Amino acid sequence: MTKYSATYAQDRAEIEDLMARYLFAMDYNDFDTYADTFTEDGTLEYARGAVTGRENIRASARTFKEAVGSLYQDVDGNPAILRHVLCQSVIRVEGDKAWHTGFWFETANDGPRLPDSGRLTPTLGTFGIYEDVLVRVDGEWKFQYRNIKNEFLTGRESGAANPVLAMDRLA
Template structure:
C-alpha cells in the first residue's frame, strides 16, 4: 500500500469515527417538529407585525395569560401588564426615532436566524432581530437597534403561545447576549426539561 493510499484510508477512518460524535451535538427532531416550528414562527411574526402597527390586542394575544415580557425597562407579567408596558414603550420611542419634522418614525422589525427546540408542549427559541426606521437623513431608512430574543413557548389548548420573552439589546452592556453560544444555552434548557420529564414515575 502506498503512503498516499494509507493516508487517505486513515483520514477516512478518522472521519467515520468522528461523525457520530458530531451528530450527537444536534437535537433529535420529532415527526411533528416541522408543524410545531411553522406555528411558532408564525406566532413570532404576528408579534412583530402587531408591535410595528400598534395592534395591541394582537400583540398581547401572542402571550400566554400568565406570560412574561422582559426588556431593558424591567419585567411585565400577565397580558394586561404587558399591554400597559408596550403602549408606554411605543409612546416614548418617538423621542428617539423621529422624522425630520419631529413626527414619530415608522419602526419595522425583522427576524433573522431563528433556532427552535421543541419538547412535547414546551419549546425554546433564540431569534436574532434587527430594527429599522425612517429616521435617516431626509427621512431615509436607517438601521437602528439589534439584539436577541430569548423565548420560552407553551402549547396551551392546542395553540403555541409565548410563555416568556427576554429582549436582549446587543448595544446595552447589561442587556447583551453571550459570551456563550445562545443556542447552546437554549439546548441545555430543553435537555434539562426533557430529562426531568423522563424522570417522572
C-alpha cells in the same frame, strides 16, 4: 445533532407564525394582538424590566411605544416608523413546550432625505437576541417567557457565548 419529532415542521411553522404576528402587532400598534401572543401569566423581560400577565404586557407595550415615538424621530420631527425583522432562529420543541433563540434587528425611516426624491432613507437601529420559552395552550403556541436582549444597552447584551447553547441547556 438534534433529533426532530414527526410534528416538528408543523410546530415550527406555528411558532414562526406566532413570532411574525408578534412583530406585526408591535410595529402597527396592535397591542391587543401583541398581548395575545403571551399566555395569561406570561412574562416579557426587556429594557424597561420585566412584566408578567397579559394585561400588564399590553399596558407596558403601549407605554413603551409612546416613549419610542418621542425618542425616534425623522428629520421633520415626526415619530419615526420602526419595523422589526427576525433573522435566524433556532427552535427546539419537546411536546407542548418549546424554546427559541433568534436574532432580530430594527429599521427606521429616520435617515436623511435623498437629494433627488426627498424620500427619507432607512437606518439600521437596534439589534439583539430573543430568548423564549413557549407553551401550547388550547392547541396554540404562546410565549410563556420572552427575554429581549439588546446588544446596544449595557446589561442587556447577549454575551460572548453562543446563545443557542444556553437555550439547549434550558431545554
